Amino acid sequence: MTEKIYIECENCGFEEQEVLKKKIYNKSAYYLVRCPNCGAVREIVEKVKLSQAKLIISRYDISESKIINIPEDEIYKVGDTIEVDGEKVEITKIETPEPVKSALGKDIKVIWGKSLSIPKKLGISINDKSRTYGIYIYIPNDFEFEIDRVYKINEGFFRLKKIKTKKGSAKKSKAKDIKRLYGEVTKPTRNYIDLSEFYQGD
Ligand SMILES: [Zn+2]
Numbered sequence: 001m002t003e004k005i006y007i008e009c010e011n012c013g014f015e016e017q018e019v020l021k022k023k024i025y026n027k028s029a030y031y032l033v034r035c036p037n038c039g040a041v042r043e044i045v046e047k048v049k050l051s052q053a054k055l056i057i058s059r060y061d062i063s064e065s066k067i068i069n070i071p072e073d074e075i076y077k078v079g080d081t082i083e084v085d086g087e088k089v090e091i092t093k094i095e096t097p098e099p100v101k102s103a104l105g106k107d108i109k110v111i112w113g114k115s116l117s118i119p120k121k122l123g124i125s126i127n128d129k130s131r132t133y134g135i136y137i138y139i140p141n142d143f144e145f146e147i148d149r150v151y152k153i154n155e156g157f158f159r160l161k162k163i164k165t166k167k168g169s170a171k172k173s174k175a176k177d178i179k180r181l182y183g184e185v186t187k188p189t190r191n192y193i194d195l196s197e198f199y200q201g202d
Helices: none
Strands: 004-006 016-024 027-033 042-049 051-058 062-071 075-077 081-084 089-094 102-104 109-114 118-129 132-139 144-146 150-153 157-167 168-172 172-174 178-185
Touching: 051 089, 075 089, 089 150, 144 157, 157 172
Parallel strands: 051 109, 118 178
Antiparallel strands: 004 016, 016 027, 027 042, 051 062, 075 102, 081 089, 089 109, 118 132, 144 172, 150 157, 157 168, 157 178
16 A cells, blocks of 8 residues: 655645655655656655654563654554564554554554564474473564464474464464464374474473
8 A cells, every 4th residue: 555645746736645765764754755646756855753752672582672763643553563773573562651552653652562573482382192292483473374284393293283363263374473383293294394493492
């Protein structure tokens, strides 16, 4: 979806412009816009009002907090991805200070987020009929899992039985949305997905 801003075209007077490029600096914003009516392209440098918020980024079990500048008029939502110092961070909580699902930059006191720039630590419960083993893998956030497929970790094979997600369960999901995987030990098969490189031992 193309982002739009309400600003008049210098060429034809059309009131809405499409944003082709946007950069937010410390106290200004740069836009490259195109007029959807006449096609004129121009650059706009604007002073933006910035507000300070505390950002708490969690990477595995360790959190880092920093102060960031965010545009007052921009809307932030839980689930959005923001980029901070080159790191992609998914917003998990917004406080104004009350917890809210979305808010304008100027109302936000604290943004909680988790880093998407590091592999996700994902727990798997594997049942072998007599007991259940719990292990962890460190997997890229966009790695997709699907139930009924066979996965291999070192010499062990398991069939994926359940994917527990934030919203319940799913047949297929990317690692970043998964809370836990459940599998059952199975015999080696020819078609499997090897996860060994993501397993670091216990
Ligand atoms: Zn125009």
